[in-house]
Amino acid sequence: MENLKDQVIIVTGGASGIGGAITTVLTQRGASVIAVDINEEAGRQKVLENPTQIVFLNGDVSKESVAIEAVKLALSTFGKLTGLVNNAHASRQKPLIELTAEDWSLSFETGFNATLNFMKAAYPELKKSKGSVVNFGSGAALNGQSGQASYAAAKEAIRGLSRVAATEWGKDNIRVNVVCPLALTEGVEKWKESSPEQYDQIAAHIPLSHFGDPKKDIAPIVAFLLSDDSQYMTGQTLMADGGDIKLR
Numbered sequence: 001m002e003n004l005k006d007q008v009i010i011v012t013g014g015a016s017g018i019g020g021a022i023t024t025v026l027t028q029r030g031a032s033v034i035a036v037d038i039n040e041e042a043g044r045q046k047v048l049e050n051p052t053q054i055v056f057l058n059g060d061v062s063k064e065s066v067a068i069e070a071v072k073l074a075l076s077t078f079g080k081l082t083g084l085v086n087n088a089h090a091s092r093q094k095p096l097i098e099l100t101a102e103d104w105s106l107s108f109e110t111g112f113n114a115t116l117n118f119m120k121a122a123y124p125e126l127k128k129s130k131g132s133v134v135n136f137g138s139g140a141a142l143n144g145q146s147g148q149a150s151y152a153a154a155k156e157a158i159r160g161l162s163r164v165a166a167t168e169w170g171k172d173n174i175r176v177n178v179v180c181p182l183a184l185t186e187g188v189e190k191w192k193e194s195s196p197e198q199y200d201q202i203a204a205h206i207p208l209s210h211f212g213d214p215k216k217d218i219a220p221i222v223a224f225l226l227s228d229d230s231q232y233m234t235g236q237t238l239m240a241d242g243g244d245i246k247l248r
């Protein structure tokens with residue numbers, strides 16, 4: 001399926017985990033990708049997968065300069081920018097009373113500030129291309145999951161920002177949507193080891209009874225939101241979670 005032919009898309013955290021799967025699937029559908037990540041080794045491996053369509057930018061998404069550099073790299077390498085996927089987000093899980101100022105900064109800088117900075121840097125080019133932005137929320141935030149205060153607050157801030165951007169940028173034909181995934185990545189494997197009871201509890205309640213596969217279950221939904229197939233959708237949150245949460 002080549003529904004993203006000739007698109008040029010920035011994917012933050014695009015070297016591994018869900019972002020790595022998104023980079024792979026978007027290129028399989030015809031897009032070129034700028035994968036921005038702090039994991040240099042994983043980034044190099046990603047490029048080897050498809051050296052003509054994947055460019056790796058080794059950078060911390062919490063720095064505004066990295067967002068600006070990513071847009072410049074898209075233009076200098078591929079001549080345009082048509083999409084942005086704000087997938088990277090780092091945080092620490094603790095009871096909210098124990099979270100330090102540094103913990104709050106980590107979540108807000110890599111999650112909310114990064115999403116905002118990449119959106120601002122990409123805006124002029126997305127306006128030219130009538131592009132699409134896909135931001136990342138979380139079921140843990142919608143549910144108010146214990147231990148996730150700094151993460152949940154940043155994720156809901158991202159959803160609020162996305163709804164306003166969808167309204168303000170609709171006149172520019174830029175669409176902004178949110179995906180809340182549930183997927184078995186290396187990060188989730190680690191969390192499963194440290195919180196086995198929470199993991200079992202969530203898995204037992206998923207209607208499709210398993211955590212999603214990043215390539216088969218999550219990335220195609222992101223691809224859909226970047227493609228013309230979703231051209232009449234903006235400001236929406238899509239749950240890619242096997243039916244765990246049903247939004248109304």
Ligand SMILES: NC(=O)c1ccc[n+]([C@@H]2O[C@H](COP(=O)([O-])OP(=O)(O)OC[C@H]3O[C@@H](n4cnc5c(N)ncnc54)[C@H](O)[C@@H]3O)[C@@H](O)[C@H]2O)c1
Nearest residue numbers: 013016017018037038039060061087089136138182183187
């Ligand atoms: N995995 C899930 O089930 C799940 C559930 C809900 C929401 N999410 C959200 O989906 C997105 C991807 O999740 P994941 O599980 O693949 O995460 P992950 O932690 O496995 O991967 C994130 C990627 O981002 C990179 N990264 C981390 N900090 C960075 C920084 N400061 N600058 C640049 N790159 C950075 C990492 O190196 C990694 O390649 C995140 O927004 C996450 O909050 C995931």
